Amino acid sequence: MTPGPGLHRTQLPLGFKTSGVNSGVRRYRPDFGLIYSEVDACAAGVFTLNSYKAAPVEYSLKLLPSSNIRAIVTNSGQANAATGTKGVEDNLAIAQAVAQELTVSPNQVLMASTGVIGAFLAMDKLLPVIPEMILRLNDVAESFALAILTTDLVPKAITTVVELSTGPCRITGICKGSGMIHPNMATMLGYLLTDANISSDLCHTFLKEVTDLSFNMISVDGDTSTNDCVFMLANGVSGASLVTDQDHVVFKKALLDVSQFLAKSIAADGEGATKLIEVKIKGAANLHIARQAVRAITLSPLIKSAIHGEDPNWGRILAKLGAAEVPFEWLNNMNLKIQDHLVFEKGSPSDFDRALVKESLKTNQVNIYIDFDKGVFEAKGWGCDLSKKYVEINAEYS
Amino acid sequence: MTPGPGLHRTQLPLGFKTSGVNSGVRRYRPDFGLIYSEVDACAAGVFTLNSYKAAPVEYSLKLLPSSNIRAIVTNSGQANAATGTKGVEDNLAIAQAVAQELTVSPNQVLMASTGVIGAFLAMDKLLPVIPEMILRLNDVAESFALAILTTDLVPKAITTVVELSTGPCRITGICKGSGMIHPNMATMLGYLLTDANISSDLCHTFLKEVTDLSFNMISVDGDTSTNDCVFMLANGVSGASLVTDQDHVVFKKALLDVSQFLAKSIAADGEGATKLIEVKIKGAANLHIARQAVRAITLSPLIKSAIHGEDPNWGRILAKLGAAEVPFEWLNNMNLKIQDHLVFEKGSPSDFDRALVKESLKTNQVNIYIDFDKGVFEAKGWGCDLSKKYVEINAEYS
Numbered sequence: 001m002t003p004g005p006g007l008h009r010t011q012l013p014l015g016f017k018t019s020g021v022n023s024g025v026r027r028y029r030p031d032f033g034l035i036y037s038e039v040d041a042c043a044a045g046v047f048t049l050n051s052y053k054a055a056p057v058e059y060s061l062k063l064l065p066s067s068n069i070r071a072i073v074t075n076s077g078q079a080n081a082a083t084g085t086k087g088v089e090d091n092l093a094i095a096q097a098v099a100q101e102l103t104v105s106p107n108q109v110l111m112a113s114t115g116v117i118g119a120f121l122a123m124d125k126l127l128p129v130i131p132e133m134i135l136r137l138n139d140v141a142e143s144f145a146l147a148i149l150t151t152d153l154v155p156k157a158i159t160t161v162v163e164l165s166t167g168p169c170r171i172t173g174i175c176k177g178s179g180m181i182h183p184n185m186a187t188m189l190g191y192l193l194t195d196a197n198i199s200s201d202l203c204h205t206f207l208k209e210v211t212d213l214s215f216n217m218i219s220v221d222g223d224t225s226t227n228d229c230v231f232m233l234a235n236g237v238s239g240a241s242l243v244t245d246q247d248h249v250v251f252k253k254a255l256l257d258v259s260q261f262l263a264k265s266i267a268a269d270g271e272g273a274t275k276l277i278e279v280k281i282k283g284a285a286n287l288h289i290a291r292q293a294v295r296a297i298t299l300s301p302l303i304k305s306a307i308h309g310e311d312p313n314w315g316r317i318l319a320k321l322g323a324a325e326v327p328f329e330w331l332n333n334m335n336l337k338i339q340d341h342l343v344f345e346k347g348s349p350s351d352f353d354r355a356l357v358k359e360s361l362k363t364n365q366v367n368i369y370i371d372f373d374k375g376v377f378e379a380k381g382w383g384c385d386l387s388k389k390y391v392e393i394n395a396e397y398s
Numbered sequence: 399m400t401p402g403p404g405l406h407r408t409q410l411p412l413g414f415k416t417s418g419v420n421s422g423v424r425r426y427r428p429d430f431g432l433i434y435s436e437v438d439a440c441a442a443g444v445f446t447l448n449s450y451k452a453a454p455v456e457y458s459l460k461l462l463p464s465s466n467i468r469a470i471v472t473n474s475g476q477a478n479a480a481t482g483t484k485g486v487e488d489n490l491a492i493a494q495a496v497a498q499e500l501t502v503s504p505n506q507v508l509m510a511s512t513g514v515i516g517a518f519l520a521m522d523k524l525l526p527v528i529p530e531m532i533l534r535l536n537d538v539a540e541s542f543a544l545a546i547l548t549t550d551l552v553p554k555a556i557t558t559v560v561e562l563s564t565g566p567c568r569i570t571g572i573c574k575g576s577g578m579i580h581p582n583m584a585t586m587l588g589y590l591l592t593d594a595n596i597s598s599d600l601c602h603t604f605l606k607e608v609t610d611l612s613f614n615m616i617s618v619d620g621d622t623s624t625n626d627c628v629f630m631l632a633n634g635v636s637g638a639s640l641v642t643d644q645d646h647v648v649f650k651k652a653l654l655d656v657s658q659f660l661a662k663s664i665a666a667d668g669e670g671a672t673k674l675i676e677v678k679i680k681g682a683a684n685l686h687i688a689r690q691a692v693r694a695i696t697l698s699p700l701i702k703s704a705i706h707g708e709d710p711n712w713g714r715i716l717a718k719l720g721a722a723e724v725p726f727e728w729l730n731n732m733n734l735k736i737q738d739h740l741v742f743e744k745g746s747p748s749d750f751d752r753a754l755v756k757e758s759l760k761t762n763q764v765n766i767y768i769d770f771d772k773g774v775f776e777a778k779g780w781g782c783d784l785s786k787k788y789v790e791i792n793a794e795y796s
Contacts, residue, residue, distance in 0.1 A: 052720030052729050082716055084746060117713030118747045226717050301699065301784075302792060309793030315515030318480055319624050322450030331450050348482060349516045386699075386793075388786040394700060395707030395784075 010141040010157040013170035013195035015039055015237030017137035020147025023125040025077035025115075032075045032126055033147030034133050035191060036102065040068035041235035043110070044204035046211050048228035054081035055091040056111035057227060063107060065200035069233055070108040073098050074148045074189065075126060076176075078119040081226035090121040097127055101134050112229050114150055114176065114187035145174045148189055151393070152177045156265045162196070162254040164247045169196035169240040173258040175215075175230075177266040190215055190230035190262060192255065197236030206255055207232040214259035217291070217381035218267045219298035267298075267382035268364075272389030277307055278382055279368045285375030289326055296324035297368065298383025308385035310361035312354065314343040317368065330372040337369040408539040408555040411568035411593035413437055413635030415535035418545025421523040423475035423513075430473045430524055431545030432531050433589060434500065438466035439633035441508070442602035444609050446626035452479035453489040454509035455625060461505060463598035467631055468506040471496050472546045472587065473524060474574075476517040479624035488519040495528050510627050512548055512574065512585035543572045546587055549791075550575045554663045560594070560652040562645045567594035567638040571656040573613075573628075575664040588613055588628035588660060590653065595634030604653055605630040612657035615689070615779035616665045617696035665696075665780035666762075670787030675705055676780055677766045683773030687724055694722035695766060696781025706783035708759035710752060712741040715766065728770040735767040 012018060015038045020030035045064040047057050063069070073094060080087045091111055099106040113121070136143070145155035159172040175190040192207070211230055242248050268276040279297050284290035297303055300320045306313035314336055321331055336344035339360040343352050366385075410416060413436045418428030443462040445455050461467070471492060478485045489509055497504040511519070534541070543553035557570040573588040590605070609628055640646050666674040677695050682688035695701055698718045704711035712734055719729055734742035737758040741750050764783075 050717065050720035051724060051726045052716060053726075082713070082747065117717060224721055226720060301788070305789050305792030308789065311793070315480070318450060319448065319515060322448040322624060323622055326449060328449045328451075344480075349480065386789055388789045390699075391703050391706065391784055391786045391789060394703030395709070 010159050010172060012139050012141055012159070012172050013193050013235070013238065015195055015235045016172070016193050017139055018141055018144035019133050019136040019138060020143035021129050021133045021136060023075070023122065023129045025075070025122050025125055030143055030147035031077050032129060032133060033144040034098070034137065035072040035144060035193065035233070036137050037070050037233060037235045039235050039237060040070065041233040042067045042198055042200035042203050043069035043231065043233045044200055044207045045110070045229055045231045046207055048224040048226065050224050050226050050228070052081065052226050054079055054113055054227045055083060055087040056080055056113045057229060058088070059091050059095065060110045060112065060229060063110060065204050067200050068108055069110060070104040071098060071102060072110040072112065072191065072231060074112040074114070075121065076148050076150055077115040078113060078121050079115045079117050079187065079227050080113040080121050081117045083118065083120050086120060090123055093123065094121065094126060097130050101130055110231060112189055112227070114148065114189055114227055117226060141172055141174050148176045150176065150187070151271060152269050154269060156262055156269070158258055158261050160254050160258055162251055164196065164240045164242065164251065165244050166247070167238065167240040169194055169238040171254055171258050173262045175262040175266060177269050187225045187227040188215060188266065189228070192230070192232040192258065194234045195236065195238035196234055196251065197239070197241035198234035202242070203232045203234050206252055209252070210256045210259045213256060213380070214263040217294060217379070218263045219295050219381065219383045264382050267384050270384035271393050272387040273384035274364070274387055275307055275385040276365045276382060277304070277368065277384060278365065278380070279370070280378070280380045281370045281372070282378045283372040283374055284377040284379070285330070285372070287377040287379070290377050290379035293321055293324045293326050294379045294381035296320050298381050301386055304383065304386035307361065307366050308387050310358055312338045312341070312343060312357040312361060314338065314349070318344065330374050333373055335371045335373070339367055408557045408570060410537050410539055410557070410570050411591050411633070411636065413593055413633045414570070414591050415537055416539055416542035417531050417534040417536060418541035419527050419531045419534060421473070421520065421527045423473070423520050423523055428541055428545035429475050430527060430531060431542040432496070432535065433470040433542060433591065433631070434535050435468050435631060435633045437633050437635060438468065439631040440465045440596055440598040440601050441467035441629065441631045442598055442605045443508070443627055443629045444605055446622040446624065448622050448624050448626070450479065450624050452477050452511060452625045453481060453485035454478055454511045455627060456486070457489050457493070458508045458510065458627060461508060463602050465598050466506055467508060468502045469496060469500060470508040470510065470589065470629060472510040472512070473519065474546050474548055475513040476511060476519050477513045477515050477585065477625050478511040478519050479515045481516065481518050484518060488521055491521065492519065492524060495525055499528055499532050508629060510587055510625070512546065512587055512625050515624060539570055539572050546574045548574065548585070549669060550667050552667060554660055556656055556659050558652050558656055560649055562594065562638045562640065562649065563642050565636065565638040567592055567636040569652055569656050571660045573660040573664060575667050585623045585625040586613060586664065587626070590628070590630040590656065592632045593634065593636035594632055594649065595637070595639035596632035600640070601630045601632055604650055608650070608654045608657045611654060612661040615692065615777070616661045617693050617779065617781045662780050665782050668782035669791050670785040671782035672762070672785055673705055673783040674763045674780060675702070675766065675782060676763065676778070678776070678778045679768045679770070680776045681770040681772055682775040682777070683728070683770070685775040685777065688775045688777035691719055691722045691724050692777045692779035694718050696779050699784055702781065702784035705759065705764050706785050708756055710736050710739070710741060710755040710759065712736065712747070716742065728772050731771055733769045733771070737765055
């Protein structure tokens with residue numbers, strides 16, 4: 001798989017087009033984007049569990065799953081959250097205006113927003129540029145990927161080709177990062193587009209499964225925001241469909257790879273981040289505890305700071321695992337590796353070369369491997385280090 | 399109540415003495431301390447929920463509740479956690495040596511440690527200074543309060559006098575801070591000493607109740623460490639006991655005041671902290687959610703950073719409450735005040751003067767008041783802001 005940002009053009013699956021335009025909410029760069037499918041697409045979504053959902057989230061989750069989605073509209077700059085009845089009306093007005101221009105029904109247009117909570121949509125800026133946004137639809141992902149960003153440093157998009165028994169299909173993933181971002185913004189948005197022929201129910205099953213192993217396993221600040229969504233659209237234009245068991249396996253694997261690539265790119269682009277942290281746990285006797293433990297490590301400011309300082313601080317990891325309700329018997333049986341160095345072996349500190357391990361942390365990816373040797377369950381997740389830059393960005397906005 | 403640190407001598411309750419000596423683990427300052435009761439004291443304790451408990455925690459929790467405790471020994475520098483069988487033996491050896499010098503049973507000596515996880519006790523340094531530690535026992539709290547510190551900037555001790563129907567009694571509280579501290583250290587230790595005559599069962603009841611409203615409502619980094627303990631000792635030397643209902647009320651209120659004073663002093667002394675944050679929630683229809691919401695706010699790096707930057711960022715608070723599973727209906731009915739300024743009223747952003755609110759944050763205590771107007775439950779808790787200094791301290795230790 002080739003990385004998305006910057007280096008090349010990310011070709012979209014057949015029958016999809018995207019665009020991004022500047023509406024004037026942002027000064028220069030695109031802030032209003034459209035994903036368009038030339039034919040009805042089967043679609044599913046997963047949404048924030050935050051009880052205070054933004055207007056576009058409430059709108060889109062009611063439409064899904066669906067077998068005739070034609071578009072997804074996304075604006076950046078205003079989250080349209082905590083905006084009451086007017087927020088609901090504004091959201092609907094944008095959906096209707098885009099639907100009218102595309103000559104589809106508003107029920108075929110999904111919506112997403114990201115930006116400042118409590119800010120109303122700039123209707124006077126967004127509505128007039130809808131025709132231009134449609135005019136600019138094209139077959140690569142870049143301008144849409146750019147239009148949805150808030151404080152991400154790089155756009156995030158990737159395409160992969162999957163060989164099914166019925167022919168090749170494509171999957172494109174596009175996302176923007178969550179958390180650690182400007183005041184009142186903390187949205188993770190993800191879009192998975194494929195030209196395979198997949199029912200909306202199967203889309204939903206796939207989406208839930210891969211999201212749990214990718215977007216749900218990145219920790220930036222530990223919350224789901226008011227606006228988080230991940231959408232999957234399958235328009236079938238390639239003619240390829242999932243017939244054999246092998247087709248299912250191969251397709252799901254590719255979808256997971258795309259999702260994990262995007263999830264890692266979000267973690268690596270966390271605000272102020274200088275290092276991606278990957279945590280792998282194996283040998284757990286319980287999946288829930290394993291996942292919880294991965295998240296606990298990637299969220300810990302003590303561990304994140306230590307990694308920023310390139311300090312192989314196994315004691316903090318051990319204490320965090322204990323606090324995350326990992327049973328004493330597991331910890332007492334644990335092997336813990338930082339990079340390739342065993343720092344804790346079968347429940348006891350190992351006699352490792354501290355200088356060597358410290359040296360191995362002078363890189364942009366830090367791997368933490370834990371083996372409890374107590375069962376068959378595994379979990380994997382990603383986070384980033386905590387730098388002074390993070391505090392600077394988040395404290396000194398006003 | 400007068401504050402403990404620095405300004406005066408904190409007189410201990412009758413029949414208690416404490417001391418602190420330098421064993422050589424630290425370079426200069428006291429690192430080994432003793433609390434001594436001249437007569438058998440009723441005692442209770444609450445302990446870390448971390449599954450990976452340090453040797454002194456496992457030891458002390460087996461002895462409590464008890465009606466004949468005579469001493470508590472505490473060392474700082476080495477946590478005696480993740481130290482296996484040798485850690486258990488070392489802990490017992492210290493308890494036995496102190497017991498022998500005091501001519502009491504080891505079962506009458508409680509133990510606590512704080513410091514680096516994985517480091518063994520420096521037995522060659524600690525054992526030889528036990529006689530000196532006993533020789534130096536005196537009737538003020540200061541040298542013990544100093545001996546238990548790790549990276550706290552100030553010792554924390556306070557005494558209050560309580561008038562019971564049977565005469566006056568005293569309560570002294572001593573503690574050290576938790577979290578946000580040097581690699582592998584994250585211990586909160588608390589000691590509540592009274593010369594009132596109270597059974598160990600009642601001590602336990604009181605201790606659980608006040609701990610839930612004080613030490614358990616401070617968030618520094620969100621964990622309970624391997625070594626956290628809070629002890630309560632009642633030696634009855636004042637002759638005063640709890641006879642009337644009013645005695646119970648007055649005593650518990652004083653114990654809570656002492657505990658909350660200590661808890662707030664820990665939050666205010668969080669590493670790198672420049673502001674104490676107090677969060678008060680009222681009008682909740684459910685106590686658990688109210689407490690969870692308070693903790694969520696005091697833990698949020700986004701909110702902590704914003705307060706550090708004196709940014710009245712109500713959107714982050716709203717999003718965090720939603721993520722903490724506060725029901726939408728409560729949020730939609732919420733009044734939110736930052737300092738004395740109403741920033742969100744009955745579910746809508748209020749038209750507040752941003753510059754004025756920002757100005758009001760230029761102080762060392764920030765108050766966040768939330769009223770859901772949905773029920774009778776309240777919760778209160780404390781945290782601190784997140785500064786670059788925090789990252790500096792925690793990243794740049796090695």
